[in-house]
Every structure is written in structure tokens, then in C-alpha cells.
Amino acid sequence: MERVYIHIPFCKSICSYCDFCKVLYYGSWVTQYLNKLALEIVDKYQGEVIKTLYIGGGTPSALDIKNLKYLMEIIKILNLSNDVEFTFECNINDINEEMLLILKENRVNRLSIGIESFDKKKLEFMEREADFKKTKEIINLCRKLGFKNINVDLIYGIPKETERVLKSDLDKILKLDVEHISTYSLIVEDHTKISKIIPIDEDLDARFYEIIVKKLTSKGFKHYEVSNFCKDGYESKHNLGYWNNEEYYGFGLGASGYIGNIRYTNTRNLSKYLKGEFNETEEILSKEDVMSNELMLGFRKLNGINLQEFYNKYQVNLQEVFKIDEALKNKDLIYKDGYLFINPKKIYVMNEILIHII
Ligand code: SF4
Known part of the structure; x- marks a missing residue:
């Protein structure tokens, strides 16, 4: 096992479309959560050398400095390889010099920043904030402090979004000059604030996808997975592990892992997690299941299987x-x-x- 995913579920505000495992940030839960996270890691981790570590959420960057340092102490339980790819997800508004220095000191070498859009109406719909000028400044700061591998996320397919809006978002994201871009078409999920809206027409969604692929590939990005684009050599090693159907540990609230022929998912209930009741479901996979997964995941990569x-x-x-x-x-x-x-x-x-x- 060479891969670890760690979930930090806290968010300072909740986006309208969000179906991820998250809870509204509440300071006194965070340290308790990290205490339990440490226990879960100690309990399950077998000491393997870890080649990719991904801390996602939720919003890991929502942690205050004290808890961020504590999280980085917990990471020391893991035996990271010399060339580990260590990704940390951030909200652009949380990034500052002090937190970046802590990440740097602790070997984070890839930042994934959820921008999603710079368009006012799209942002209002998603209940998110982003400002191009500020984002550019923050990315310059990340560069100054030595972060050479940055991903940003883009969401498209918001109701009433036009081709012009999408193209403007793409142009601005390209101006950020990052190494990796992940794009997601809006999915209307039950139990979200937008569950009642009508998704955009499938043909328009396909047209948007076509625009994205054409634009990013024409600017030298490699389209290496259905939704992911990168500059040469900057594929996400961690995510390639998923698409190659490789095993991984998943730690934290709602996290999933795949070990041997077992896929497990942790509870999404914070109270249970804080009581140390981590695992929720376990599925034992047959050889046929594993081969089907290999196909479904492997064909997401443009170079296939x-x-x-x-x-x-x-x-x-x-x-x-x-x-x-x-x-x-x-x-x-x-x-x-x-x-x-x-x-x-x-x-x-x-x-x-x-x-x-x-
Ligand atoms: S920041 Fe991410 S995890 Fe948190 S509410 Fe928004 S989409 Fe969900």
C-alpha cells in the first residue's frame, strides 16, 4: 500500500451544491477530531512506505494554525518516501504565508485550490467566493515560497451559464499559469440546497465539455483523464493510483479505503467518529468485481488500460x-x-x- 487519503471535513461555509462529507467549522470539535484521526491511523496503518498522500475535505485549510501544526504532527506517523507527492487542499481565502510555511516545512509539495469560477453569478449560485486579482496574488505567494505544483478546480454547467462565461473562466484560469486543472460538470444531488433545480441540457453540457477540452489542449495541457488536464509531467500521482485501481488507505470522516479485496467506508456521522466508531461499511470484492473496477476506472484515463x-x-x-x-x-x-x-x-x-x- 503506497497511498493515503486523509479527510478533514470542516468547512467555514457550505456551498449550495455540496454533497461531500463535510460539517460546518466548529473550533472545539477540530482538536477532538484530530485526536481520533490519530487513533484511526495508528490502528490501521501497517508502516508501509507512502508514495502519495492527499489531504482533502471538506476544507483542510480551514484549520487554525495550532490544529494545522497538530495535523502535521499526526502525519509523522506515516513513513513518507523521499519523493512523496503530498497534496493539500486549500480554499484560496485561507491561504497566507504562515500556513504555507508550515505546509512547506512538513513536505507538502502540491496544492489543490478550489476556485470553481470567477463569474459573479456562478459564484452566487454556488454560494462561494473568488476574486481573480486576489487569487493571482495568492498564487504568486505560493510560488515565492516554493510551491511548484498547483491544481485548481473549475465547475461548469451552472444553470444559465453561457459559452461566453465558460470561456472567460477558462481564460482566467489559464492566466493563473498553474500545472494542473480539474474540471467538473455540476451534478445536482439530493439533500443539497439545489436539489430542486433542473440541470442544464445534456447537449449543452457536452458542448461545454468540448470547449474545455479544445481550449486547454490548445494551450498545451495534456488531457490525461476524463476531467483532468496537466502540463507535461504533472499528472496527479495520487489520483492515478485510483484510476489504476491500486490499493489505498482512507482515514477520517466518510473516507473510503481499498485494502486487499476489501473496500471500506468510514462513518459520515461526526458523533460516531468522535466516539471512535470509524468503519461504517465493508464490501468484500470478488475477482470479477475487481476486474470490472479496473475497467471502469482504467478507461477514465485517456491512454486506457x-x-x-x-x-x-x-x-x-x-x-x-x-x-x-x-x-x-x-x-x-x-x-x-x-x-x-x-x-x-x-x-x-x-x-x-x-x-x-x-
Ligand atoms: S468547500 Fe468543498 S466540501 Fe466544503 S461545502 Fe464547499 S464544496 Fe463542500
């Missing part, structure tokens, strides 16, 4: 387990240089293609 590696992992040829002949004939799938991948022109409809194959 290496057939020899699939054989080495499962001692069976992928084409003997899944019905791929028709998909190859229809050019839904392409085979090239040992890799099988979804036709890039059809990546937007990959879910339908996968249903046929699996």
Missing part, C-alpha cells in the same frame, strides 16, 4: 472476460501499442460504452 499489465495482475486476458469485439468494431474502443482505450471522440459517452462492455 495496458493489456499486458491487466494479464499480469489477473492471469487472464481482458478480452476473454469482457465483450470488447463489438466496441472495437464500432470504434468505441481503440487498441494501440498494447493499450486499449476509449475513442477520445467518444469519451463524453464513456458510461454508455462501459455498460455495453461490462
